[in-house]
Amino acid sequence: MNKPLVGVFLAALLLGAGVAPAVAAEPAHPAQEAAPKAGPAAKAVTFAGTVALSNCSGSVVRTPDAAPTDPALVLSNGHCLESGFPGPGEVVVDRPSSRTFTLLNASGRGVGTLRAGKIAYGTMTDTDLSLYELTSTYRQIEDRYGIRALELETAHPAAGTAITVASGYWKRTYSCDIDGFVHRLKEGRWTWKDSVRYTPECRTIGGTSGSPVIDDATGKVVAVNNTGNESGQECTDNNPCEVDENGNVTVREGINYAQQTYNMVPCIGAGSRIDLDREGCALPKP
Numbered sequence: 126m127n128k129p130l131v132g133v134f135l136a137a138l139l140l141g142a143g144v145a146p147a148v149a150a151e152p153a154h155p156a157q158e159a160a161p162k163a164g165p166a167a168k169a170v171t172f173a174g175t176v177a178l179s180n181c182s183g184s185v186v187r188t189p190d191a192a193p194t195d196p197a198l199v200l201s202n203g204h205c206l207e208s209g210f211p212g213p214g215e216v217v218v219d220r221p222s223s224r225t226f227t228l229l230n231a232s233g234r235g236v237g238t239l240r241a242g243k244i245a246y247g248t249m250t251d252t253d254l255s256l257y258e259l260t261s262t263y264r265q266i267e268d269r270y271g272i273r274a275l276e277l278e279t280a281h282p283a284a285g286t287a288i289t290v291a292s293g294y295w296k297r298t299y300s301c302d303i304d305g306f307v308h309r310l311k312e313g314r315w316t317w318k319d320s321v322r323y324t325p326e327c328r329t330i331g332g333t334s335g336s337p338v339i340d341d342a343t344g345k346v347v348a349v350n351n352t353g354n355e356s357g358q359e360c361t362d363n364n365p366c367e368v369d370e371n372g373n374v375t376v377r378e379g380i381n382y383a384q385q386t387y388n389m390v391p392c393i394g395a396g397s398r399i400d401l402d403r404e405g406c407a408l409p410k411p
Contacts, residue, residue, distance in 0.1 A: 201335030
């Protein structure tokens, strides 16, 4: 995974001598960043609605049916949880949290602090996802800061889609296309399903974990950034490998990945509450 900034220390606690699965969190060198988007599409994708965590990136998100009075949700990675990396098969639901998030405006300036009331959902099984429920509603955030939540796409994205990965932590964007989809992406102890593979231009780094992956044409969130193969190793921490339907393994050094988010939408019900028993919800359960 694109390691949170405390990931090295967390790794020592959780995985012994091994390094936690993620790309090392170091400041980006100019050559590591994709060139800023040019033209009309670039104007549609800003930092508005993204957030900075203490060690990761994230975004305030909503489903198409969310009401203004619903408690707002923040999307990030499961490996960005303050409680540490969930183990394989572990699912966190409705756990109290007072974590804070710095809300960014369109230019990337911090305009306020949002606070969680709980971790609504978090896992690293099948996907790498966390959703925090905030103490503020969508309307309160919009009224106070003039910022609307990013909308979650409800359909599977397509290969070739132009995307922007917007990191609230670094206040940087990475621009590329969806290169394709991975049947199984395996990294250390974790396996993720139907992952998004970027084209090489998106050279995401540590601290970009949890960044929204935004469809340039619609402005909707289609995935959450989470990992990349750092040094060409096979299926190890920091070096995810691709496994196809027949069990064949492919290693793509330097290529980065994300986890789709359309499959979250059926699991978010009335009041923007997580309901894993809703029809169509296929997220892992505790």
